[in-house]
Amino acid sequence: MIGLEIHAQITALNSKLFCSCRGNYRELGPNTNICEICCGLPGSLPVINQKAIEYSAMTSLALGCKVPDKIMFYRKNYFYPDLPKNFQITQYNVYGYSSIGVDGIYELDDAKQIRISRIQLEEDPGRIAYSEGSMNVRNSVLLDYNRAGVALIEIVTEPDFTSPKEVRQFLNKLSLTLEYIGVCDTLLEGSVRCDVNVSMEGGNKVEIKNINSFREVEKAINYEITRQSSLYSRNLKIELETRHWDDRKKITFKSRSKEEEHDYRYFPEPDIPIIVLGNDFVSNLKKRMPELPNQRFECFVSKYKLSEHTSNILINDKKLADFFEATLKVHFSPTEIANFLITDFKSLIEDDSESTDYLKNLKVKPEHIAELVKLIEGNKISRITAKDILVKIFESGMLPSEVMNNTNSYKIADEKTLMDAVQSVFDKEKSAVEDAKTNSEAINFLLGKVMKFTNGRADPKIAMRIINNKLHNPDK
Amino acid sequence: MSNLHDLLAYEVVGGINGGLFSAEEYVNSILKRIEDVESKLHSFITLDSEGALSAAKKIDRKIKEKEDTGELAGITVGIKDNISTKNIRTTCASKILEDYVPSYDATVIKHLKKNGAIILGKLNLDEFGMGSTTEYSRYQPTHNPWNLDYVPGGSSGGSGAAVAARECTVSLGSDTGGSIRCPASFCSVVGLKPTYGRVSRYGLISYANSLEQIGPICRSVRDLVMMVNIISGKDEMDNTSIPSSPITLNNKLGKLNVAIIKELITGSDHEVSRTIYSASEKFKEIGCTCDEISIKNLHYALPSYYTLASAEASSNLARYDNIRYGFDLPVEEYKWDTYFSKVRENFGEEVKRRILIGSYVLSSGYYSKYYLKARRLRSLLRLELLTLFKKYDLLIGPTMPIPPFKFGEKIDDPIKMYLVDINTVIANLAGIPAISLPVGFSNGLPIGLQIMAAPFEEQKLIDASYDLENSINIQRKTNAI
Numbered sequence: 001m002i003g004l005e006i007h008a009q010i011t012a013l014n015s016k017l018f019c020s021c022r023g024n025y026r027e028l029g030p031n032t033n034i035c036e037i038c039c040g041l042p043g044s045l046p047v048i049n050q051k052a053i054e055y056s057a058m059t060s061l062a063l064g065c066k067v068p069d070k071i072m073f074y075r076k077n078y079f080y081p082d083l084p085k086n087f088q089i090t091q092y093n094v095y096g097y098s099s100i101g102v103d104g105i106y107e108l109d110d111a112k113q114i115r116i117s118r119i120q121l122e123e124d125p126g127r128i129a130y131s132e133g134s135m136n137v138r139n140s141v142l143l144d145y146n147r148a149g150v151a152l153i154e155i156v157t158e159p160d161f162t163s164p165k166e167v168r169q170f171l172n173k174l175s176l177t178l179e180y181i182g183v184c185d186t187l188l189e190g191s192v193r194c195d196v197n198v199s200m201e202g203g204n205k206v207e208i209k210n211i212n213s214f215r216e217v218e219k220a221i222n223y224e225i226t227r228q229s230s231l232y233s234r235n236l237k238i239e240l241e242t243r244h245w246d247d248r249k250k251i252t253f254k255s256r257s258k259e260e261e262h263d264y265r266y267f268p269e270p271d272i273p274i275i276v277l278g279n280d281f282v283s284n285l286k287k288r289m290p291e292l293p294n295q296r297f298e299c300f301v302s303k304y305k306l307s308e309h310t311s312n313i314l315i316n317d318k319k320l321a322d323f324f325e326a327t328l329k330v331h332f333s334p335t336e337i338a339n340f341l342i343t344d345f346k347s348l349i350e351d352d353s354e355s356t357d358y359l360k361n362l363k364v365k366p367e368h369i370a371e372l373v374k375l376i377e378g379n380k381i382s383r384i385t386a387k388d389i390l391v392k393i394f395e396s397g398m399l400p401s402e403v404m405n406n407t408n409s410y411k412i413a414d415e416k417t418l419m420d421a422v423q424s425v426f427d428k429e430k431s432a433v434e435d436a437k438t439n440s441e442a443i444n445f446l447l448g449k450v451m452k453f454t455n456g457r458a459d460p461k462i463a464m465r466i467i468n469n470k471l472h473n474p475d476k
Numbered sequence: 477m478s479n480l481h482d483l484l485a486y487e488v489v490g491g492i493n494g495g496l497f498s499a500e501e502y503v504n505s506i507l508k509r510i511e512d513v514e515s516k517l518h519s520f521i522t523l524d525s526e527g528a529l530s531a532a533k534k535i536d537r538k539i540k541e542k543e544d545t546g547e548l549a550g551i552t553v554g555i556k557d558n559i560s561t562k563n564i565r566t567t568c569a570s571k572i573l574e575d576y577v578p579s580y581d582a583t584v585i586k587h588l589k590k591n592g593a594i595i596l597g598k599l600n601l602d603e604f605g606m607g608s609t610t611e612y613s614r615y616q617p618t619h620n621p622w623n624l625d626y627v628p629g630g631s632s633g634g635s636g637a638a639v640a641a642r643e644c645t646v647s648l649g650s651d652t653g654g655s656i657r658c659p660a661s662f663c664s665v666v667g668l669k670p671t672y673g674r675v676s677r678y679g680l681i682s683y684a685n686s687l688e689q690i691g692p693i694c695r696s697v698r699d700l701v702m703m704v705n706i707i708s709g710k711d712e713m714d715n716t717s718i719p720s721s722p723i724t725l726n727n728k729l730g731k732l733n734v735a736i737i738k739e740l741i742t743g744s745d746h747e748v749s750r751t752i753y754s755a756s757e758k759f760k761e762i763g764c765t766c767d768e769i770s771i772k773n774l775h776y777a778l779p780s781y782y783t784l785a786s787a788e789a790s791s792n793l794a795r796y797d798n799i800r801y802g803f804d805l806p807v808e809e810y811k812w813d814t815y816f817s818k819v820r821e822n823f824g825e826e827v828k829r830r831i832l833i834g835s836y837v838l839s840s841g842y843y844s845k846y847y848l849k850a851r852r853l854r855s856l857l858r859l860e861l862l863t864l865f866k867k868y869d870l871l872i873g874p875t876m877p878i879p880p881f882k883f884g885e886k887i888d889d890p891i892k893m894y895l896v897d898i899n900t901v902i903a904n905l906a907g908i909p910a911i912s913l914p915v916g917f918s919n920g921l922p923i924g925l926q927i928m929a930a931p932f933e934e935q936k937l938i939d940a941s942y943d944l945e946n947s948i949n950i951q952r953k954t955n956a957i
Contacts, residue, residue, distance in 0.1 A: 036580050040795045042573065042681040043560040043582060045714050077791050077838070081812060086794035095848070143799065265838035267847060270685035270788055272715050 002167060002221060003159035005195040006174070008184040009124065010055045010151040017123045017151035018046035018089065025146035026188065030129075038149030040084035045271045048073075052151040053100065053275065055183045056121040057285055059153050060101025062177050062292055063116050067282050072097045073121075073269040078262060081141070082126040084148050090122035092266045097274070106157075108169045115158035124150040147190075153183070159197060164221040167196075171214040176293050179318050186214065198224045203231070203238025208252050211245045220245045224252055296321060304334035313342045319359045320346065323366060331370035333377065340373060344387045348394055363397030364390070372400040384456040385409045413459040415466070418450075421458065422466050425449045437471055480505035481642045482953070485551045485699035488645055492550040493539065499532035499550035503594060506552045510643045513957045518618050519638035521557045522565050523597035528552060531594040546592030548706060553588055554644035556635050557598035558605055559690065560679035561585055564595070568681050569613040570603045572796045572822045574803040582679020583714065584648060584690050584707045591706050596644050599634030603824045604793065605650060605683040607631050608658055608896050611887050612826045620662060621954045622922055626880040629662030631655040635693045636663035641957055646699055648707070650680055652688040653781050654875075654900025657912035660693050661875035661924025664914040664950065666700050666941065667693040669900075671931045672907035673718035675704075676711030682792040684785035685716075687904040695952060697913075697942045701725050704934065723935050729943040732869040732936065734759050735769040740873030740899050740926075747918035748874045755915040755925045756872060758947050759940070767868070773860050774902070776853040781901040782894060783837050783850035790834025793827065796820070829890065858906040865908075865930035870940055873899055875912040875924035903928050911937045914950045 013023035019037035022028075036044040057067045074092035091099035101119030108114065126148035128141050155174070161167050171194075178184040186192050194217050199205040206228065211220050228238050243252040291299070293315050300311035300321075314321040320341060327337050349362070372389060375381045381389065381404060392403045404410050412418060425446060426433050432449075436442035443464075450463045480502050483491065492499050507525055514520060538545045555561060558568045560578040562585075567573045585595065602612035610618040610633030618633040620626040621641040628637040632649030636659025639647045649656040651669035660667025668691045675690045682688070692703035701723050710719040736756055741749045759766050798805055798819040805822075807815055823831070837846035864871065877899060886893045903910035908931050912924040925944070929936045 036578075039800060041560075041578065041580070041801070042566070042568070042576070042795070043558075043578070043679040044580075045678050047713055047715060075791050077794060079794065079797070079816065081797070081799060084795065084800065086797060087791050263840050265791070265835060265840075265843075267787060267791070267838050267843070270716075271682075 001159040001197075001199050002161035002164075003197040004155070004157045004161070004167065004170070004217075005197075006155040006171075007124075007193045008059075008153045008155065008178060008186070009188075009191045010052055010153060010183055011185045011188055011191050012055060012182050013049065013051055013151055015049060016149040017049050017052050017121070018149055021149065023150060025150060026190075028146055030142070030144040031146060033146040034148070038084065039145055040086075046089060046269075048272055048275070049151060052121060053277075054285065055151075055181070056100045056119065056153050057277070057281070058181050058289060059155075059178070059183055060104065060119045061282070061286065061289065062181055063101065063104045063106050063119065063155065063174075065101030065104030065116055065119055067101055067277070067285075068098050069278060069281070070097065070274055070276050071100055072274045073272045074266045075269050077265040080125065081143055082128050082145075082148070084126065084145060088123060088125065089269050089272070090154075091120035093118055093120075094266070106170070106173075108166060108173065110169075112166065114160045114166075114170055117156045117158050119156070120154045122152050122154055124148065124152050159199070164218045164225070167221060168218045171217060173293070175214060176316065176318065180292050180296075181290055196221055196224075198228065200225070200228045200232065200238065203228055204240035206238065206240070207242045209242060209244050209255070212247065216245060216247050219250055220252060223250065227252065304328075304338070306334060306338050310338050310342060314338060323359055323369075326366035327369045327373075330367055331374055333373055336373050336377065337369060340369065340386075344390055345369065348390065363395070364393050368393050368400055375400055375404065379411060379413070379459065380404070381409060381411050382456055382460070385411070409455075409457060411459050412454055412457045413462055415462065418454075418458060418463050418466055421450055421453050422463065422470060425453055426470065433471070436467075443467060443471070479509075479642075481509040483645070484696050485548070485645045485694065485702055486696075488551045489547070489549050489702075492535065493545065495539075499535040499539075499594070500529065502550055503528050503532040503552060503596075506596065506642075506644060509641075513621075513641050513643060516619060516624055516957055517621060517637050517641055517643070518616050519554070519599055519634040519641065519643055521567055521569060521598050521600050521613075521615055521634070524564050524595065525597075527564070528594050528596050535592055535594075546590065548588065548702065549592035551593050551645040552596040553593045554596050554599045554635060554638045554647035555585065556601055556632050556647070556649045558601060558650060558681040558683070559584065559648060560681065561595060561598065564598060566598065566681070567615075568604045569601045569610075569615055570823065570827070571614045572798070572802055572819070576801045576803075578679075580679065582690075583676035583711045585679065587707050587709075593706075599632070599638055599647060599649075601634060601655075602631035603827050604681070604789070605631040605652055605655055605688075606789070606826050606830055608654070608893060609633065609883075609886070611883065612824055614824050617883060620880050620921075622664060622956050623880070623920060624956060625882055626921060627662065627883055629659035629876070629880065631658075632667075632693065633659045633662075636660055636665055636667070639663070639665050639693050639695055640954060642695075646692055646694045646703055648690055648703075649693050650683075650688055650690050651900075651904065652684050652785060653904050654897050655688075656691045656693060657875045657900050657910060657924065657926060658897070660912040661914070661926075662880040662922060664917075664922035664924070664952075664954070665693055665695055666697055666911065666913055666945075667691065668700055668704060668911045668934070668937070669903055669909065670704065670708065670934060671718075671720070671909045672904075673716050674708050674720045674909070674932065674934070676707075676709070676714040676717045678711055678713040682788070684788040685792065686788060687781070687785060697938060697945050698725055700941075701938055718932075720932055720934075723938050725942060726939050727942075729762055729764075729939050732759075732764045732940065733767075733867065734764045734870045734872060734940075735767045735864070735868040737774075737871055737873040738768050738770050739774050740877070741768075743898065744874050744877040745879060745918075748876070748878060748923055751916035751918065751923045752872070752874045752925055755944065755948065758944055759872075762943060762947070769864065769868070769871075771857075771860060771864070771902070773853065773857045777857055777901050777905060778894060778898050780850040780853040780857070781897070781905055782833070783846050784854065784905075786830040786834035787838050787847050787850075788834070789827075790831045790838065793823070793831055796823075826890070854905045857902070861902070861906045861908065861928075862930065865933075869929065869933070869936050871928045873926055875899060875926040879918045879921040879923060899926060907931060909934045909937055911941055913941045913944060915944070915948055916950070
């Protein structure tokens, strides 16, 4: 049995959870994104970020959780140098109050259901930087509080996973959902973290902490299953313990401290009164909820009449799907545009599609694609030339019609020009011409030659008609 | 004219704006007074003479140029040293914050400065506000201006003594379980603990967040009203603050229903109860009804208070790890955890005791037995009081069950010390406003009357206090110093 505890930063926020310092702390000099609140200076008080409540509530709804009409915050007390107040403001489900989301059910693609026990809103600690290579590594660490107080959503599942593959499916789908709500950019370094509980038959529960990207989770679980099975097969005890994931060595190792014995002395945060969300909160939020991946899939299949396969490719790449819909607004031809985007277009950008905003800096805009598709449909260019034109647009950002005119790549439909082209081919390929009079395969060969002769620009239908005419009425 | 330092706040503002004297002259007279008496009193932990003088000059310049100087122009305010003041060291009377200089002003300090008040310095208290005598200050105790052998009350002892001794015009204290009212009573000055939420706590260094409020200590009700109105208001930086309407100074007290809390009288020293009874007669003279009533849940108040206050304190004080600010302690030869332990040895005994109690009552297995039970008892008490306020406008009794006592008398027995808070913790647990008004003396030692009202009914407290102040006409000036 496998259970997950996921921490996702609300990267969409401009400010931290309890103060007005920047939510995006990345690429800033150490301790430059701090104030009296996130540093826990004496006398400072937390001021709750209303947007964070909305984002965490949206996440809860997207994961099928109930959002209560009242929420409250708790203090989780523990001492650690990266925790400025030596307590973390978080949520806790006890004594009649709950966190922002509870009792959710999230379905995987094969309809398997994963129960979400709770979703809570809390603050991120600061960061400890170990000065590598330093002479006294052991008694000197550096502390950076830029991250301290950044809003986190913690998602806790029941131990409903039975294989690492299910976990991967879940995390992929979760990432996509977070992206669709716009709450978390999971590709940003450190924006998602995962703790995993793995327990096998006959053994105790083992918790693995510190997995700093979704991609590592499956590896950590695989390692842990192998480790535990090997203990089991040798009749060794699987200890109840907390282990850490070393993403360089790709192993889990036992923690030195006895973290499982922590008593966090939770109690209600006195500086944040109970927050009454009210009856309309959820219904208003639902109205403003962005479209979720499943809903978009439905729409693509039913409204745009795309195939399930095409729809899936598009919705799994939100930015491409957005691009697709933006193109539709200029020229409504869903099937042609979708096919063009997921084949020729995607093959050109595939290389750096890992970068977070890969479509933003492209010179190709939806208007370009719309015009290109119009040219294909209007029989102005062939599909083959369309791809060549696209390459040119990628480089220059010019309009497709401009490229077409500049490179003379419009389709040749002019009878006279095509007749000259056919004549040239006939002159060279005398034996093939003889063949073709009886063999249709050879006709296609001749057409291929004509296409090649015109650099793919010949209108194949007209060229074919001319070839046929010429074969059967040689005198005309 | 009498000594400038004897003037009340409204007289100072009038005098400076009317050109009778300059703000600089006034501040100099206050500084001279401090120089004369401070060595006997020890009210201050940090005095900012330079800052005060330069603020005074600024006011004088504004007056010359006919600019707006603000409602509190030129008055000197002593600030309890647990309220954050930008660029002025703020120690909480603790060694653990010996070198801490805040980078920001508490909201109340911003309000004061904006209205022309001069921040004079930081006043003594029991470490982090935990105590009733200032004997737990990690610097030195403050002495009672009415008799130097006696304690001034606490924890805002410096705030009470400095105002009574005319070392500052008015002061700010904080009240978690009586810390404004106790020294107000012991030093014969007026002190108000506002309704929870009336005054922003932003910048008040937390001892027990759900109980405490900042409030003024003054030598007259009129001064007190000026101060309360300036520091009150909803603050975006404090989620627990609530908007309120300003208080006015009315000459005519309506016919109010007043009730004396029986348990507080019977539990008091004889001289104290006699003085309170005679003050209650004044209420009758001016046409109020005056019943004697019982509070059923009163015996829960003290245990509930100490459980909750300690629990919150144990968490609030966790941040003092000397990593980002604090005091001088080199890190060499320590590991993180041993350094941490070493740092925290620097808390005083009483603070350590409350951290231990607080951690205990929050730990798993004891949470519902102590912490949760204490919260329930708090709700019961609050509910009972709110019910009483449906029938009565004011509840009265002695602020302190006994007159001021000598140094060392209770310091060896924490329980004995906690017991003197019995009358005051009620208002903190219920979140209601309460005032301590000087009403008499016993062998030359002050006795205060406590008046409590329903949440945000400060106006009634002020109306009654203003009337009593005028009819009792208590001696204001101490001759002991």
